[in-house]
Amino acid sequence: MTDTGFSPDRIDTGKPHSARMYDWFLDGKDHYVVDAEAAGRVLELFPGVKDTAWANREFMHRAARFVARRGVDQFLDVGTGIPTEPNLHQVVQAVTPSARVVYVDNDPIVLRHAEALLRGRPEGRxxxxxxxxxxxxxxxxxxxxxxxxxxxxxxxxxxxxxxxTDEQDPRRVVRTLLEPLPSGSFLTLSHVGTEFDPEVWERITAVYRSGGTQVQARSHAEIGRFFEGLDLCDPGVVPATRWHPEPGMRVIGGQPVYAGVARKP
Structure with a gap:
């Protein structure tokens, strides 16, 4: 079932969208010229941006399996992005075929792909x-x-x-999403960190904002605060490639993104 409240035909192709830029970083095909141009400017500033996107993606795979193997069979994925297999439902339903997944995104292109996202295992939902x-x-x-x-x-x-951004109170957003979830629930989160190269990230931020997208990198300490009140799983909030690395990872070097998983007590 899909709840839209939005016509997928109302896609603004005149300015870049973060989800479509992310698709370009992952070598996808679901973006427009304006997205590729903006993503190309980011690539010029940060040649390793594609590896960072893949490190994020691979962290999601490992974290989803980690949570599913601890008996969780329901998932809420906010900021789904354009489908790139394996998607979260494919990862968790490989562990628990009956797992349920709710996807959420604000990009109408993701809405167009919702039918593909909804094709889980027959046992799941x-x-x-x-x-x-x-x-x-x-x-x-x-x-x-x-x-x-x-x-x-x-x-x-x-x-x-x-x-x-801070003006939009991201900590309130996280608290609101977590509050109704019972003990034993998990938060999986990744976030670009300012410590890696502050000057470059300021310039990358300018690229996004020139296209109308507000963006904000944060420090390790600021990212850690999103997990307050939760029990962080080892190894804590670390560079994404260092969170439970596995053989065969596409990206193994350090990337400018922190990641962590925590359990709600």
Missing amino acids: TAYLHADVREPERIVEYAREHLDLGRPVGLSLIALLPFV
């Missing part, structure tokens, strides 16, 4: 909501319709919070 993370109450309301919030849920916020 997937749903999609077209919404913005800045309206977390609406996301929670939709999740209640498709997930049993009396049982643990895996909340996934991969590379999403950089697009919620």
Whole structure:
């Protein structure tokens, strides 16, 4: 089931969108010239940006398996992005075929791909909501319709919070999404860090903002605060490639993104 409240034909191709730029970084095909141009400017400033995007993606795969193997069979993935296989439902349903996944994104191109996202295993269930993370109450309301919030849920916020500035109160957003989830739920989060190269990230931020997208990198300490009140799983908040690395990873070097998983007590 898909809840849209939005016509997928109303796609603005005149300015870049972060999800479509991310698709370009992952060598996808679902973006426009304006997205490729903006992503190309980021690549010029930071030649390793494609590896960073893949490191994020691979972290999501490892973290989703980690959470699923701890008995969680319900997931809320906010900031889904354009589908790049394996998607989260494919990862967790390989562990638990009956796992349920609710996807949320605000890019109409992702909405166009929702049908593909909804093709999970017959035993499981997937749903999609077209919404913005800045309206977390609406996301929670939709999740209640498709997930049993009396049982643990895996909340996934991969590379999403950089697009919620301090003025938009990202900590309130995270608290609102976590509050209805019971003990035993997990938060999986990744976020670009300012310590790696502050000057370059200032210039990258300018590229996004010139296209109308507000973006904000944060320090390791600031990212850690999103996990307050939760029990961080080892090894804590670390560079993404150092979080439970596995053989065969596409990206193994250090990348300018922090990642972590925490359990709600």
